[in-house]
Amino acid sequence: MPPNVILIMTDQQRADSLGCTGNPVARTPHIDALAARGAVFRNHFTPHQICSPSRSTLFSGLFARHHGLTRNGVALPEDLPLITHDLKDAGYRTHGAGKFHFQPILAGPEHEMPDSNAFWELPQSEGWTGPFYGFDKVDILIGESVSATEGGHYANWLRETAPDAAALYLPENALEPGPEDLDEVWKSAIPSELHYNNWITDRACGFLEEQDGEQPFFLFVSYPDPHHPFSPPSPWCDMYDPQEVPAPALTADELAAMPSYILDGDREEAGKSYVDFLRNPGPPREQGFMQTTQRFSEVSLRQAIAHTYGMVSMIDNCIGRLLAQLEAQGLAEDTLIIFTSDHGELLGDHGLIRKGPSPYRPLLHVPLVIAGPGVAPGTREGVTSHLDLRATLQAHLGLENRRHDGQSFQAMLTAADACGRSHLYAEYHPRTRMETYNQTLLTEEWRVTIYPENPEWGEMFHLTEDPGEHVNLFFHPDYTAQKQAFIEQMDREFPPAAQAGGPSLATY
Template identity: 50%
Template sequence: MKPANLIFICADQMRYDALSITGNRIARTINIDHIAARGATFHRHFTPNQICSPSRATMATGLYPRHHGLWRNGVALDERLPNIWKALSQAGYATKGVGKLHFQPLLAPAERAMPESLAYWERPGREGWRGPYFGFDSVDLVMGEANESTRAGHYAAWLRRNHPEVVDLYEPEAGGGSRAEDLREVWKSAVPAELHYTNWIADRAVDFIERQSKRREPLGMFVSFPDPHHPFAPPRPYCDLFRPERMPKPTIRAGELERMPAYLREGDDPTKEPYVASGEQPREQGFLLRTDAISDETLSTAIAHTHGMIQMIDDAVGRLLEALAGAGILESTYVLFTADHGELLGDHGLLRKGPPPYRQLLQVPLVLCGPGIHPGTNIDALTSHLDLFATLASLLGLPTPATDGIDLKPLLEGRISDVRDFLFTEYHPRRDACLYNQSVISREWRFTRYPNQPAWGELFDLRRDPWEHWNLFPEKAFSEQARALNAVLDRRLPPQPLIANEVLGAY
């Protein structure tokens, strides 16, 4: 009997409550919801790091960033480490990665010859390279979001070769004056939807499903969409599907940031491009900014465009499900959908992501269907990206090396209802050592400490304040609770602000 297949779908910068299945009243994510209806929805799933590359490396390896070494963007993952894709390949699976992988820095120097760096693609003929790469037999890379996607990678090479007239349509100036002046990363993309990277990724994934389903080997594929990461620039019709004036307002409590660590009273410049060029003075990861200087209209448009990008991804997911069904392998395939991390999207008066470990950044969607998973299962246990390697290997009958995660198969089978009392997260900064922070999360509390700045701290009562709008750390009445959770961190995740892995770039 042929082993089960795996389709692992990842979005970039999508928060837990972005889907209709997780309670979003604006979203119409019928295809992602269909995965949930066929299987399980995880309602307390978190990443241990709110930044792209560290989180993606954790999804692949099952290790904390301090253990896999990719502790911040701009650092490369060690190719020698075990990961889920290597495990599949070694078990005889045909493996493929399509889209944004982000295991290596975009700004790594040319002498490193790293395929996910811009410098690698400056030499002619690079588009002929397809792998192998981190356990993938072959890859089709998209590098960057919106207009950045045309600079390097397989998609950029394909676009320039087959549709050179479309390259300039990615630029904001092609959007017919739709670019917002108070948030320069908001515009309507002029790129035809069928040539946009979201559909290009779906095209290649569908092609792989159709070809591989006729062969003896089972398939294992990572399908990774760069959106809904900023810039907020979907193409038509998706940029017009949701009306800005009908978007829910971000949730902000008056005075909440005054109770938070002082760095949150600063922020990035919304009129500045959210990228760091080689040699530019580094800005903090995530380009966190305050929304004070952004108009309600512009912020509502950014939210509407985010929903548009999510809708485009959902349509692409629908194409993958149709391809699996058409090939007769949907029933024998595990399909997983998640995101690397979330997006603040105006909550707390903040946008994008950054050092603060807010729930909007750490909690992400996770739905999973496949053989043996009971339809309509809802899981309320505390789960983590740390668990994905062990769980998928267990479901597929593969050997698993030691990881920092937990095999969730007994949870999916209903044999247990919980797996841990605490989740742990850790943020390593790019620029300011004071921003290094560690968090412990339980069902009742989230406590965060800044080991290099002991006067700072965050404590939230998740029963009364589930979306973390009122920091209790400054109040003496809660000091005992903070001390108790700090002791848990001391025992389980002692401070480790310095990680021995070379920084190769900002991204």
């Protein structure tokens, strides 16, 4: 029988947030133990730094321009073949628990989309558990933090289990007052046992308890954290001393040489906070809510970072429970386990927070740990992409090789010294400001980003000399020839597609 597969995904987690990836303070013993017996991919990237496009690319093996979900607020076509369909056709039982985000959260009831809050007000939501994008059954959670209690199976469960508990997620009910200059930071009063991370883990463990070893399974376990707001519950909100977390990486005035929209965005973000937006979205705003940290005190920013680490450790604890359940079922030796995230978080680097159009490394660079049958332990330095995961699983599990844009890195699973990609592409499709559409070419030595709708903008970083991407060389005369060669390569291999994608159904 082929091995089982568990895909664990977090939301907005940086590659450098784990002990096994070199973080000096992160306490992630369970993920680190998984890494010790598996492969740690040190240069793994997503081609899209926004939630829905990245998740859809991982599952489909297609760039967003090809699968259609180019921006949050667009729905992934329901007839598109995904890795779940590959596995079902090979005899796998498929189940998902947690955040999917294949459809707009705010899609209207007329669309009848289970990934939207409105669906859960319809009569047909009663008792609904799937099928859903190739999953036989799902336990759906929608959103994160204060927005996770409105629709989906988790919201229904919380109302039935603890009718008044939803209000405990709100910042006004926090365990103690948060900083006035950064309202996304608070210590959530929701008891840990009622928190959605533990609910997701309970549902995943319940699925594992049902397995008898006679049919292979695919289990998707998807945590909404450590996505902002930065609001973990106790004890995780107090796990890290804000003065001991790594400080953001930035240099003086580095944003002055970057595209002007980065500093312009501060004006939009000053109008309404992200928490207010979640409660009452109003007009569309650009995806990611990127802004500078100049209005935040160092104390507040460090508290946000400490809370992010707390959320990471909470998820690690949940993964420990999941792995213990797998072991108790006698399935550990026969299960391929994949841990990753959809995209990263700026977290103060470059003087910026959250995410946005600019494809900085903290946004595209995500963790990837794979352990299980056929995987040789050790680190992998070669470049890999979310785009390649479907092709890799097809090769590693002997599935039918269906159409995709990726290339298999299955050789890297079995041999630590196997080569990765020579380069990869990334792309950002905006929601409101079309000139921020951009394309990126990334190699081990360079990152070049162009804005086809605005040639006055561009980004070019020599990663060998400047791995932190602090010195923009795009308009430096000494690099004109090198830049032009990269632009011509992009035009040949990955030409602009600013208008690609399906219709926007909602703000997100």
